[in-house]
Amino acid sequence: MKVRSLLLANLVIVAAMAGFAVWAAGIAPEGMELPTHWNAAGEVDQTMAPLPALLMPAGISLFVALVFxxxxxxxxxxxxxxxxxxLLRAVWIGTMALVVAIQGIIAAPLFGYSPGAGAILVLVGLLFVLMGNMLPKSRPGFFVGIRTPWTITDADNWIATHRLGGKLFMxxxxxxxxxxxxxxxxxxxxxxTLGGIVVAALIPVAYSWWFWRTRSRSGKGA
Known part of the structure; x- marks a missing residue:
C-alpha cells in the first residue's frame, strides 16, 4: 500500500495548522484562554493559552500521520x-478532517463563536459512520479492522464479523x-455515547468467537 501522497498531504496540513495557530494566537486578546476540554454536560472544564491550545491539534495530526x-x-x-x-485511507482522511475541525472549534471563541462539545460529538459520530461504511471492505490483517484470533485466521469469519461491525459502528x-x-x-x-461505543466494540468480538465456535461444531472450522 502506497502512503506517500497521503503522508505528504497530512504534513502540509500540519504545517498549515501550525501557521494558523501562530496567527490566531497573535490576534488573541491578552490573557484570553481557549477551551481544550468539555465535561459530560458540555461545559468547558479545561482551558489553555491560545498558542499551545491551537498547536495541540497540529501535534495530534502529526502523530496520526506517523502512525498511519x-x-x-x-x-x-x-x-x-x-x-x-x-479502510485505512478513509480512516486516515477522516481523522485528519476531524483534527482540523477540532482546531477550528478550539479557535472559535476568537471569532465570537462557541460550538461546544456537541459539535465534537457530531464530528466523531460522522467518523464512526465512515468507519462503519468502510469496515466490510477490509480483509484479514494484524493492524486494520476488528482483529481477533478468529477473524485473522478465517476470511469468512472476518467478512461476517466486519459486516456486523460495520452496521454497529454506523x-x-x-x-x-x-x-x-x-x-x-x-x-x-x-x-x-458510552453505550453506543461499547456495543460497537464488544459485540463484533463476541460474534467472531460465536462464528468460529459454530463452524467448529459443524466441522467447517480451520
Whole structure:
C-alpha cells in the first residue's frame, strides 16, 4: 500500500495548522484562554493559552500521520494489506478532517463563536459512520479492522464479523450525532455515547468467537 501522497498531504496540513495557530494566537486578546476540554454536560472544564491550545491539534495530526504511515510497514500479512487499503485511507482522511475541525472549534471563541462539545460529538459520530461504511471492505490483517484470533485466521469469519461491525459502528455514529445535536441531560448523553461505543466494540468480538465456535461444531472450522 502506497502512503506517500497521503503522508505528504497530512504534513502540509500540519504545517498549515501550525501557521494558523501562530496567527490566531497573535490576534488573541491578552490573557484570553481557549477551551481544550468539555465535561459530560458540555461545559468547558479545561482551558489553555491560545498558542499551545491551537498547536495541540497540529501535534495530534502529526502523530496520526506517523502512525498511519508506519502501520502498513509493520503488517505481517503484506500480501493482504491492499485489501484493507480503502479502510485505512478513509480512516486516515477522516481523522485528519476531524483534527482540523477540532482546531477550528478550539479557535472559535476568537471569532465570537462557541460550538461546544456537541459539535465534537457530531464530528466523531460522522467518523464512526465512515468507519462503519468502510469496515466490510477490509480483509484479514494484524493492524486494520476488528482483529481477533478468529477473524485473522478465517476470511469468512472476518467478512461476517466486519459486516456486523460495520452496521454497529454506523449505529454508534448515529447515536453520537444525535447526542451532539440535541440538548439532552448530561447523564443520558454519557450513557448513550458510552453505550453506543461499547456495543460497537464488544459485540463484533463476541460474534467472531460465536462464528468460529459454530463452524467448529459443524466441522467447517480451520
Amino acid at each position: 504511515a508506519v502501520t502498513p510497514m509493520l503488517e505481517p500479512l503484506q500480501h493482504k494489506l491492499e485489501g484493507s487499503a480503502p 449505529l454508534a455514529g448515529a447515536v453520537l450525532v444525535l447526542a451532539g445535536l440535541f440538548d439532552v441531560p448530561a447523564e443520558l448523553r454519557m450513557v448513550a
